[in-house]
Amino acid sequence: MDQENMTLLQRLGNEYKRSEESLNGLSGSKFHEIRRKAMDIFSQTGFPTTRHEEWKYTNIFSILHNGFKFSGISSISKETLQTLVIPNLDCTKLVLVNGVYSAALSDILPDDVTVQSIRELFRIKSDRVENTYAEIADSVKNPFVALNTALAEDGLYIHLKKNCKVEKPIHIIAISDAQEDSVVSVPRLFIDVEKNAELTIVYTSHTIGNNSSWKNSVLEVIVQENASLTIINCQTDTSQASVIETIQSTIAEDAHYSLTTVSLGCNFIRNDANVILNGKNSEAHLYGLILGDGKRLIDNHTIVDHAKPHCESSEFYKYILDDKSTGIFNGKVFVREDAQKTNAYQSNKTILLSDTATINTKPQLEIFADDVKCSHGATSGQLDEEQMFYLQARGIGKERARALLLHAFAVDILKKIHIEPIVEWLDKDIAQRLHDEGN
């Protein structure tokens, strides 16, 4: 059968087989076993249809086509990379091109951080990786985690030693190179922050070139006792890009975790941000800012699982939707029987700028403990007419007034990002998208 006549599913299977053969010397290893299991799971479940509760409003088949090229190992120039970096951001860059780490484009790491090849760690039988890789991100629960686990030939294990505070953020630049062909990539990261350590990760997703891209990322995250991890996740790909991203985190006692996702680009985004608060007195904060226009679809699914007592979580997602764009927010909060004195807060606010934009929002709280504080709220509406009139009555034209108010709506989320150059970079991008170039 030639390429043309195969279904995408068959091609994924073939891709898996090709990749297996290339993993010389690892055939009997745990890595191989994990991949095989994941492929089995994916083969059985296939792509989720809209009959699947978690995919009710998100039709994955709208982005799947047969023209994708797999694992195109590609090299991009330093000049091209330069166009993607965040101006004035003092950081350590790690560059992934089509999911593959590029040493040539990446910076040298600070002393306390190590970044290693996951495949290599399996080869030398690292206990840590063998015992935890693909355990946190569960293939059974999410077919795209299964697909990523099955197809990722390698990944990055980012490790921060205990008691170390790394001042400079690590900026992971995940590039899909769609200059020659449509491209699929499966970036895989494993972030392990040890006791009392502190780290900020900036993860930005980009597509270069005019062909379509499909990036299926999985980030597995462990934050150990009293450690702190901040992830700033920016999705600024071209409008030919589709991003499916799972960030699965487990947070230990007294630890702090925050994830801010800003979605400005792509034609299709599905994010699964799942957190288990797995030690008492731990904290997790999930923030999201979404701009949608055209026919774009942006879906955020979150699960915050309070497994232990005295933990705090907050979620705050804001959408601005125009034209025929669609937003989905599905926020699950579990409070387990043990998790007394839980404090959980969730909010989703949306501004709809057109009659044809849609938001589907579903908060879902399942509480099994009795001494807890949980609240959630969702609002959607148009721009406030009184505010518009006030601005206009001061001489500010409609377009500019609209942009000012939308920016004011978005700024709450941007304020959660405490790194000024990132805020400036996003601000500029947002202003352009809102047609507000300032004065």
Added chain:
Amino acid sequence: MLRIEELYASVEEKEILKGINLQVKAGEVHAIMGPNGSGKSTLASVLAGRTDYTVTSGKVLFENKELLEMSPEERAQAGIFLAFQYPVEIPGVSTANFLKTAMNEIRKSKGEETLDAMDFLKLMKQKAALLELDTSFLQRSLNEGFSGGEKKKNEIFQMAMLEPKLAVLDETDSGLDIDALKIVANGVNSLRNNNNAFIVVTHYQRLLDYIIPDFVHVLYKGKIVRSGGKELALELEERGYDWIKEEIAETV
């Protein structure tokens, strides 16, 4: 400067203004008084271009231009300023940034150069000093969490910054203590000159102790039923509105 002729306006099919005639010249201060529900705020809103009101007939000329055909922003750019009765809160937009945008949009509309950040800051400090205002509010979100008095003072500050030709103060005095009232009055008096004009809409005479009007008009049931000098306000203070209502009833 402003000429209102036989102005009729309604809201949700209810007629509120029933034939207003008013002429305001440069250098003048007009007070519009009247009992609650007489149409005072409607008149202010119609002049500023609020869309909740439908003008059913009549004409408003501002410097010989048809005001009613202009959008709210065009009116502001032409030099009309409404001090809101209930200024809105806009979280996420600082007063300074808002005013800089407003000022530069107005300048751009006239083909003037925009102000840079330094010049703007200087001007803000100067105007704040003139009104004896503490400048800390400039960096706060516009009116967010402000007291009623702070919001009104902010309106007057904006007026001082934008230097309109015609300022319409819509019950700016309501809910103000005597100190805030003095700041508001002081603002108006210090801006008052031969080239601009003020329409002060108020329910009480109190503000007019500090802002001395050239003319006082009484609005009742959508019409100006009495006009006079500043002594009319004093008479209203003394006798209330009932005698006017009775006189109207007799003539009908």
